[in-house]
Amino acid sequence: MDYKAYFEDNREQHLNELQEWLSIPSISALSEHKGDVHKAAEWLAAKLTEAGLEHVEIHETKGHPLITADYLHAEGKPTVLVYGHYDVQPVDPLHLWETPPFEPSIRDGKLYARGATDDKGQLFLHVKAVEAILKQEKELPVNIKFCIEGEEEVSSPNLPLFLEENKEKLAADVVLVSDTSLLAPGKPAISTGLRGLCSLELSLNTANTDLHSGSYGGGVPNALHAMVELLSTLHDKQGRVSVEGFYNGVQELSPEMREEFAKQQFDEEKLKQDLGLDALYGEEGYSFVERIGARPTLELNGVYGGFQGEGTKTVIPKEAHAKITCRLVANQDPQACLDAIEAHLNAHTPVGAKLTISPKEKAYAFNIDPSHPMLQKAADAYETVYGTRALFTKDGGSIPIVEKLSSTLNAPTVMMGFGLPDENLHAPNEHFNLENFDKGLLTIVEYLKRV
Known part of the structure; x- marks a missing residue:
């Protein structure tokens, strides 16, 4: 099947749908937007249904809703659980936005809106990738499940209990998350650790x-x-x-992990210049990327x-x-x-x-061995689409629910991000580079087929 042609033919429609979703101010931290958060959940549930997913449910919690869906007809094949979140950060300071945060705008090949890269834009890729396979092939190469929350930006207070109470419902061979970044344009990365x-x-x-x-x-x-x-x-x-x-x-960094860090070819001198610093600081014996990712x-x-x-x-x-x-x-x-x-x-x-x-x-921190087959298949999928194999990195930030997903469901978690480090997530003028929107769709299809 020619998925590149399919996505090109449907690109305008897909972007229009994403912009519609991005226009909903689903700010989980502000009680005044509780109705908007629910509206965003209902929008997603409808799109999951349109995509061909089954058993689409909106689960009410003490806070904001959770959404689950599945398509389980690939007998004997692995099950992939897609996790993401549809809630977004507050938009202050508003005066620094070049265009209103909930009036999506495309400029210079980038889609600007709050939630464009964190995480509506990246999550939307999975919905459309599954929809594309079902429309073209009438079946999926794997069993698929979705678990999407509306409280990630407020530390996921209700998801851990939901995971504990629904282990069987959410059981999977791999958890797939797109809420991280490439190293740079054209340089894909798979995070094997979150602090x-x-x-x-x-x-x-x-x-x-x-x-x-x-x-x-x-x-x-x-x-x-x-x-x-x-x-x-x-x-x-x-x-x-x-x-x-x-x-x-x-644990001390293994030679293999240090080699992966070295492959990033991070320019510490440029960082000092960019930040106006005379010197960097940190634990002796480690490079900057090792200090911020693995120490x-x-x-x-x-x-x-x-x-x-x-x-x-x-x-x-x-x-x-x-x-x-x-x-x-x-x-x-x-x-x-x-x-x-x-x-x-x-x-x-x-x-x-x-x-x-x-x-x-x-x-707790999240950590996974990069040699795990599910991560190796992800690196191969990136290479097929981007022309260069993903590097394995460790991110300095924290996404606490990732460790909880992995430990509760006893499944490896693959962090396949399609954002870029400079896309202003949590800041004014958040955006998503549409090159990675296009390539992200193809990479997810490729990964599901490899799994």
Whole structure:
């Protein structure tokens, strides 16, 4: 079958449909858009039905709806579960958008709208790829299932329970996700790791009131001084986290994985120039791409206290605060990391200061062996369409639900992304390069046939 011709013939219709979906402001984080989120779910359910999928259901949750569908007529063949999300990020700051975020616009071969690349545009590819095979061949080469949620942008609060309660319904040989990026135009990538997460906030209190620095300076504890001293103990001079037990479970990078990183040919000098930096920073012995993709981190996201206004106020602050986020890698336990950090902070709290710690987010890292046949078939599919085989990477960000999908369903997860790193996901002027819209459709068809 000539799928290239099929998609070219139907391209205008497909893009019109996607723009219709993108015009629905399905912002899951804002209660005022609850109706819009539901409308976007209903739109998708209708398109799944039109595509030929069966048992299309909208499942109500305590938050926003989940959608499932399937087509299970390929006896003896593998089952592929497609995961994605139809909710989108808020659009602020609105004045930075060149065109309204929910009035899709095509300019210079790019489709601009909120959700264009994250994740409506990428998810839409799977719907149309399945539809194309059914229309042309009247059957699928695999069994297919869809599980689509409307809460990924608010950390998927209801999907884990749904997965636990519907293991049999969602059972699959492979989970297929398109919510990541190529390395660069024409350079496909398959993520074999997403970092996990844990975070906390801490406060230090000294006196029961702010004090005059002339009357008390040099004679009483200063909360800001104490906070600076405490935070300085978290890293050593080589960029390693100094918390005892923080690296428990962390495995050294294999020669094969380091070779994959090296193949990216990442230009660290250009990065420094682009960011206006004199030097990069991080754990000694690792390249930039290794540090951000395959090593754990502890970062200060906010440090504040004392007088913040214009001018001078000679005050000794009674309290100081900090926000910390850790990115974790495979085999690190988020709770164990939080416990280790808390023990370290308590052990190093300066004299005269009282420490309060509030743990926040927790999520496990996702990791998969790139030699798995399902990933190798994906790399082959990319090569067929893009003319170059996908590299195996590890992403520095976190998509907590990916690990949950893999562990709950006991199935390998293949991250086949078609976005690009500069497509402004979560930012104004989000867009999707239509070259990857076209090639993404062909790559998914190729992958399903190879599976």
